[in-house]
Amino acid sequence: MSNHVSDQMLDQERASVAQQRRSPLVGRARALVAAMAACASLVGCASATDVVATDKPGTYTVAASATGGRLAWARAHEHAVSEARDYCERRGMQSSVTTETVSGVQTMTAHASEVSFECHPTF
Structure with a gap:
């Protein structure tokens, strides 16, 4: 036991x-x-507009926005640059950002990035 x-x-x-x-x-x-x-x-989330041709030949714009947190501006920037890169790569070219405009720098607001870019031949 x-x-x-x-x-x-x-x-x-x-x-x-x-x-x-x-x-x-x-x-x-x-x-x-x-x-x-x-x-x-x-x-948060990020979204982008369609790529649009500008009045200047060979120059395009795309805008992206992101919300949620202090680094929303970085996500908006990355999303816009990524869209530009993808657009040019689909055409067998590489992107070159010429200007960028950003807005919305306060926490918990929509942040935006508008990128103007050109597509150039890859070397």
């Missing part, structure tokens, strides 16, 4: 040790999920 009781105590001790080992992992997983949710809420 004492053997049965000692087996139960050993099983409880093993379960306790296993729980202690899992607790830091569970806590870390919960912290990671919370951090990812917080980041996702700050990311």
